[in-house]
Amino acid sequence: MEKEQDFSRYLQETTVFINGENFPAKEARISVFDRGFLFGDSIYEACYGEDGFILFFDDHINRLKHSAKLLKFTLYTSVEEIKKQAIQTLSKSGLKSAYLRIILTRGESKISLDPNQAFKNNLVTIARPKPVYPKEYYLNGVYLSLVNTIRNDIRAVDPNAKSGNYLNNVMAIEEAKAQGAYDAIMLNSEGKVTEGTTFNLWIVKNGKIITPPIESGLLAGITRKNLLILIKTLGLNHAIEEIHPADLFSAQEVFITSSTRKIIPVARIDDKIYGDNTSHWPTIANLMHRFDELIQTQPAEYKYL
Amino acid sequence: MEKEQDFSRYLQETTVFINGENFPAKEARISVFDRGFLFGDSIYEACYGEDGFILFFDDHINRLKHSAKLLKFTLYTSVEEIKKQAIQTLSKSGLKSAYLRIILTRGESKISLDPNQAFKNNLVTIARPKPVYPKEYYLNGVYLSLVNTIRNDIRAVDPNAKSGNYLNNVMAIEEAKAQGAYDAIMLNSEGKVTEGTTFNLWIVKNGKIITPPIESGLLAGITRKNLLILIKTLGLNHAIEEIHPADLFSAQEVFITSSTRKIIPVARIDDKIYGDNTSHWPTIANLMHRFDELIQTQPAEYKYL
Structure with a gap:
């Protein structure tokens, strides 16, 4: 009952557009013949607005196009229409600081794989107040669990396509939560580290900042991409290379990145403790600071307020 | 335009119930916050009615319960309600020979994995005229392709849970269609044969009928199950064992099974030809005949007309 009331309040502060039309969130519905509903046959992006501007919007739109390509989606809805509806949804929300989800499905069809x-797409855009993560996450780090659920194989459903097939991640987070952890880290079928359920993973080992390659089977995160550029600009020692579970446990610092969370330190993976505040993690503290600076100086290309 | 008109006609002959309520198919919609739409976080069954009776209904309901268990679904909607709505949908359709899809989602929630x-489920049931497969499929067999898309790993998203995450299969059938084939056969990450996109696979090699075990990563088909019982009853030489691609190409007969298709012979896999009519496939011809007999003598437990 409490969850239901909470969800009802959630909907009241949510703005939804479907194929160019605005709907109250509680009446925003899609056909049961939509392939996104039938098969998870959809792609999406989660981006955010700050001070009335969408951050890294071109990166997100490019990734949506890449997901479409990987899944051989025909784009009946043009990229311009997608961008227009995204901006319109954020404008309508009136939120200076916003979360934006763009969902594009392969549209309705007969029940056939x-x-x-x-013969068309369905475009759903959802704007909400940007989630505020607890300050402790940034100061004291989060607790992750290395779960038994392995990441989807790149040859089965490529994790680099950001799609509506998220059961793999749902199973992983469920396993992590059952351990009392904040979230999960998944390995691939060869036992190499891939990513979390909604974030990329990084380690700092002997002074080198390391994140696994896309080929390990993970999503090319926008924050991952922009942080890599920043790291190169700063001339820091780094590498994109395979990470084994043993590397996690011998690393001095571990952190995660995602568009909505930016950089969050990891205080613990299962029984391995990395420390309990940023004073133990000089590299992460520096990157958090530098990344915040980067965001402040972003070109204000996409204004929606 | 033609596809759209075709789909519009399709909807006119389709009956939909959502959470106990009947909707015209073109107005049957679900919240965009339904987890089935957001994440493919749903389970389903496809069964069929013949002469006004649902066939193997208990088997399908048991499998739905098994899928729920594998994905740790809380069943807020009772099994009795699911059965009731399924029968109600078929009754309302008035179809003697029907296809029935039962979709149960984890319900609506905040956008969170x-x-x-x-806090609840959404139950969607869809009834349609039973698809009529071309007679040639049964007489002359179909053409399959062994595709590069591998089946979801049992440790990532278990194919034995019949879920709303079907992109793996969508990618596989797309690959097969691009080859001009009717459908696809998928291997697992170890290179063993699993199943097709919506059917189980069988071979006959040196007089032995073989189908791969669930552990290879495949769905426990209802027709597979009932055909295995029939084969045992008939005392035919058979085995449930791993099938390698080489076995496919050295087999004398190959066939597929699914609830809506029953038994269909395979005339060709890529460049390997097995023959062009049932006279080449004595084992399959016998099983098709015996399975039809079995269906005729099914206990008429679930009458909907």
């Missing part, structure tokens, strides 16, 4: 049955 | 955010 064959994607050639589709 | 955490399944504990959910």
Whole structure:
């Protein structure tokens, strides 16, 4: 009952557009023949607005196009329409600081796996107040668990396509929560580290900042990309290379990145403790500071307020 | 335009119930916050009615319960309610020969992977005229392709849970169609044969009928199950064992099974030809005949007309 009331309040502060039209969130519905509903046959992006500007919007739109390519989506809805509706949704929300979800499905079709049955897309955009993560996450780090659920194989459903098939991640987070952890780290079928359920993973080992390559089976995060550029600009020692579980446990610092969370330190993975505040993690503290600076100086290309 | 008109006609002959309520198919919609839409966080069954009776209904309901268990779904909607709505949908359709899809989602929630955010289920049932497969499929067999898309790993998203995460299969059928094939056969990450996109696979090699074990990473088909019982009853030489690609190409007969298709012979896999009519496939011809007999003598437990 409490969850239901909480969800009802949640909807009241949510703005939804479907195919160019605004709906109250509690009446925002999609056909049960939409392939996103039937098969998870959809792609999406989660980005955010700060001070009335969408951050890294071109990066997100480019990744959406890349997901479409990987899944062989025909784009009946143009990229310009997608951008327009995204900005319109944020404008309508009136939120200076916002979370934005863009969902593009392969549209409605007969109940048939064959994607050639589709003839249009459905575009759903959802704006909400940007989630505020607890300050402790940034100061004291989070607790992750290395779960038994392995990441989808790159040859089965490529994790680099940001799609509506998220059961793999749902199972992983469920396993982590059952351990009392904040979230999960997943390995691939060869036992190499990939990513979390909604974030990329990084370690600092003997002074080198390391994150695994896309080929390990993970999503090319926008924060990952921009942080890598920043690290190169700063001339810091770094590498994109395979990470084994043993590397996690011999690392001095571990952190995660995502568009909505930016950089969050990891205080613990299962029984391994990395420390309990940023004073133990000089590299992370420096990157958090530098990344915040980077965001402040972002070109204000996409204004929605 | 033609696909759209075709789909519009399709909807006119489709009956939909959502959470106990009947909707015209073109107005049957679900919240965009339904986890089935957001994450493919749903389970389903596809069964069929013949002469006004649902066939193997208990098997399908048991499998739905098994899928729920594998994905740790809380069943807020009782099994009795699910059965009731399924029968109601078929009754309303008035179809003697029907296809029935039962979709149960983890319900609506905040946009969060955490399944504990959910507080109810959504139940969608869809009835349609039973698809009529071309007679040639049964007489002359179909053409399959062994695709590069591998089946979801049992440790990532278990294919034995019949869920709303079907992109893996969508990618596989797309690959097969691009080859001009009817459908796909998928291997697991170890290179062993699993199943097709919506059917189980069988071979006949040196007089032995073989189908791969669930552990290879495949769905426990209802037709597979009932055909295995029939084969045992008939005392035919058979085995449930791993199948390698080489076995496919050295087999004398190959066939597929699914609830809606029953038994269909395979005439060709890529460049390997098995023959062009049932006279080449004595084992399959016998099983098709015997399975049809079995269906005729099914206990008429679930009458909907």
